[in-house]
Amino acid sequence: MNNRAGAILWNLRQFSTLVPTSRTIRLYPLGFSRPKVVYSNWDPRNLLLSDFGNGVQSSVRHLFQDALIFKSGDNFQTKGIGTEIVLTVDRPLCPRRLSFDSKHSLDSDDALKKAAFHHKASSEDVLTRETKPAPVSNKKLSEECSSLSDVLDKFSERPTFPSSNYFSAMWIIAKRMSDDQKRVEKQLMFNHPAFNQLCEQMMRESKIMHYDHLLFSLHAMVKLGIPQNTLLVQTLLRVVQERINECDEKCLSVLSAILEAMEPCKNVDVLRAGLRILADQRVWKIERVFTLQALIRCVGKDAPIALKRKLEMKALRELDRFSDLNSQHMFEALAAMNHRSVVLLDECSKVVIGNIHGCPFKVLISILQSCRDLRYHNLDLFKGIADYVAATVDIWKLKQVIFLLILFENLGFRHADLMDAFMKKVIADPASLNMKSIICILHVYSSLNHFYKCQTSEFQEVMANSLTGYLHNISSENLLSAVCSFCLMNHFPTALINPLLQKDVIKELLIPGMMSAHGRGRSDESNAHKLRILAACLKLDIPCHKAIDFDLPPRPSTTSYPNVKVADALSSLLGEGYFSKDIQLPHNYHIDFEVRMDINRSQVLPFSDAVTSAADIQRVAVLCVPRSTYCLDLAHPRGFLAMKLRHLKIMGFHVILVHNWEVERLEKKDVITFLKTKLYSTEAFLTADINLQSTC
Numbered sequence: 001m002n003n004r005a006g007a008i009l010w011n012l013r014q015f016s017t018l019v020p021t022s023r024t025i026r027l028y029p030l031g032f033s034r035p036k037v038v039y040s041n042w043d044p045r046n047l048l049l050s051d052f053g054n055g056v057q058s059s060v061r062h063l064f065q066d067a068l069i070f071k072s073g074d075n076f077q078t079k080g081i082g083t084e085i086v087l088t089v090d091r092p093l094c095p096r097r098l099s100f101d102s103k104h105s106l107d108s109d110d111a112l113k114k115a116a117f118h119h120k121a122s123s124e125d126v127l128t129r130e131t132k133p134a135p136v137s138n139k140k141l142s143e144e145c146s147s148l149s150d151v152l153d154k155f156s157e158r159p160t161f162p163s164s165n166y167f168s169a170m171w172i173i174a175k176r177m178s179d180d181q182k183r184v185e186k187q188l189m190f191n192h193p194a195f196n197q198l199c200e201q202m203m204r205e206s207k208i209m210h211y212d213h214l215l216f217s218l219h220a221m222v223k224l225g226i227p228q229n230t231l232l233v234q235t236l237l238r239v240v241q242e243r244i245n246e247c248d249e250k251c252l253s254v255l256s257a258i259l260e261a262m263e264p265c266k267n268v269d270v271l272r273a274g275l276r277i278l279a280d281q282r283v284w285k286i287e288r289v290f291t292l293q294a295l296i297r298c299v300g301k302d303a304p305i306a307l308k309r310k311l312e313m314k315a316l317r318e319l320d321r322f323s324d325l326n327s328q329h330m331f332e333a334l335a336a337m338n339h340r341s342v343v344l345l346d347e348c349s350k351v352v353i354g355n356i357h358g359c360p361f362k363v364l365i366s367i368l369q370s371c372r373d374l375r376y377h378n379l380d381l382f383k384g385i386a387d388y389v390a391a392t393v394d395i396w397k398l399k400q401v402i403f404l405l406i407l408f409e410n411l412g413f414r415h416a417d418l419m420d421a422f423m424k425k426v427i428a429d430p431a432s433l434n435m436k437s438i439i440c441i442l443h444v445y446s447s448l449n450h451f452y453k454c455q456t457s458e459f460q461e462v463m464a465n466s467l468t469g470y471l472h473n474i475s476s477e478n479l480l481s482a483v484c485s486f487c488l489m490n491h492f493p494t495a496l497i498n499p500l501l502q503k504d505v506i507k508e509l510l511i512p513g514m515m516s517a518h519g520r521g522r523s524d525e526s527n528a529h530k531l532r533i534l535a536a537c538l539k540l541d542i543p544c545h546k547a548i549d550f551d552l553p554p555r556p557s558t559t560s561y562p563n564v565k566v567a568d569a570l571s572s573l574l575g576e577g578y579f580s581k582d583i584q585l586p587h588n589y590h591i592d593f594e595v596r597m598d599i600n601r602s603q604v605l606p607f608s609d610a611v612t613s614a615a616d617i618q619r620v621a622v623l624c625v626p627r628s629t630y631c632l633d634l635a636h637p638r639g640f641l642a643m644k645l646r647h648l649k650i651m652g653f654h655v656i657l658v659h660n661w662e663v664e665r666l667e668k669k670d671v672i673t674f675l676k677t678k679l680y681s682t683e684a685f686l687t688a689d690i691n692l693q694s695t696c
Helices: 002-018 054-063 109-122 138-144 148-157 164-175 179-191 195-205 211-224 231-242 249-261 266-285 289-298 305-317 324-337 342-354 361-374 379-391 398-411 416-428 435-447 455-468 476-488 494-501 503-509 524-540 564-574 639-650 668-680
Strands: 070-072 075-077 579-585 589-598 617-625 653-659
Touching: 138 148, 138 164, 148 164, 148 179, 148 195, 164 179, 164 195, 164 211, 179 195, 195 231, 211 231, 211 249, 231 266, 249 266, 249 289, 266 289, 266 305, 289 305, 289 324, 305 324, 305 342, 324 342, 324 361, 342 379, 361 379, 361 398, 379 398, 379 416, 398 416, 398 435, 416 435, 416 455, 435 455, 435 476, 455 476, 455 494, 476 494, 476 503, 476 524, 476 639, 494 503, 494 524, 503 524, 524 639, 564 579, 564 589, 564 617, 564 668, 589 639, 617 639, 639 653, 653 668
Parallel strands: 617 653
Antiparallel strands: 579 589, 589 617
């Protein structure tokens, strides 16, 4: 007992030697209203912290070494401690133990508290208490304020800690605004006199506020459009880097969203690398699927393949916990990471198909875009989406259906019912189409080679007439694209073709380095290719049309590699000299093999025989075609192949199509049997099996 009392007395003596008896100081917890010094019978000018002995000054600096912001006078200070700080030992700002002498630490925290309270009570009658402003939550701020400027007004009246609440509140308010209102409010925010002060305070607070508050404020700044190259954003990025080990699962989600929304720069790249390390270390401990998907989106396409596979395995483990929303968003997440997990995508596709009526338009678009980027082709998924849109086509806006059709065309998917329903809608209301919509629709229908019974001609006429009304303001390149689409569809509106036949227009289209209509770089070679298609169609499909010399540049030379299996099979079946390979035809057409037969196709003729009349032979073209020349179901040829088949027939050929992907699976003897059947059988010719745009 005596030892305990002695210890308390010793502590009091040590305390009294460090704190002058003529004054009492209280150190307020970090706040941003000015903490005031209160005193009884001493001169306030003597209250400067610099008047203290080295012992108390060094101890206070040690105690608040993490506190970077204190207010002195009217300005914030970023170095040292303000001169108007008052000390109280019963409310420390950090968990460090208060120690004035390293050799004689206090034996008991209780003893120190009792001594402090006793000393405080002795001066209670002369102390004037003043409370700091209570922190205001971002939720309360967003409810009380109706604009971004209102939030800044609140801050200027009485700022509170943490300042992150003000940025979060402004972002919450901005989300409720229209785009036009948001743009105006952001400009007013930047011009507000308190905005710079809030930014400065945020930078000073960044090292001491809670890590999640720091991330939420940075996220709000990015969403509010504060430029990424500003000192404020770059400072916060650096602080986030330094404190990244404080990340919990919630912070990982927010940090992932921040990095996903920011442009690459040095600090962003470093922070993304740190996030990848955290993801690699903590992936198996993640509990929320939302956090996992945020990480997958954020790690980037250049993430190590080992990390991508680890995240994929974690997602596969959590499949049973996937909600419908999780399954829908998994496509976008994998596309952002550029990782095609067929198993994972297949399982998510089943969920999407089962809940297709609950998918918003934006989600359907995102799924199709992700499938395109990942080169993931799931016919069941595409058919489920197309069936749903076709059944509800009347409730969709025209622009929405066109957007879906463009994505289906990119994927090579042709859904006859949807395209038929949309064709009827266009025929019924052509006035609803603008020039851009017409060009997109023509491209989709010509590329997928889609025709709808007797309404095809009516559809083509409606589209041609609608586009003719825009001739006064359509660019030459857009007009060429539209005419090329009509050529693929075997329709030739002279009102649209004639303007393209002018020499000055052709010269303009062939200018080297010409920018495309969409500003996507060089388009002279693309235009030359379309002009070659137009020239071939004018000579072959419209023989009565006046010949036009387009004077086109030569086609770039390409190295062709005839299918080796097919060449060996033809050699074994026919013998050398009975077929030719790698033939270049007029109008820039190329065929892999040519076989000459008698008119009844019962006998193969050698190329060395002199034939007096071309009517005595039948030329057979063998085309080895890849998957890309067909729609996704591999049963319907796309536009360019259909046009080539049409033109080869006009040039006197019978065509045999050999599918490269099927030949690869066959043995040589099976390839021989296939070619023999196609060459000598009347059912072998493609014209009987392929819809070459017949009319009613």
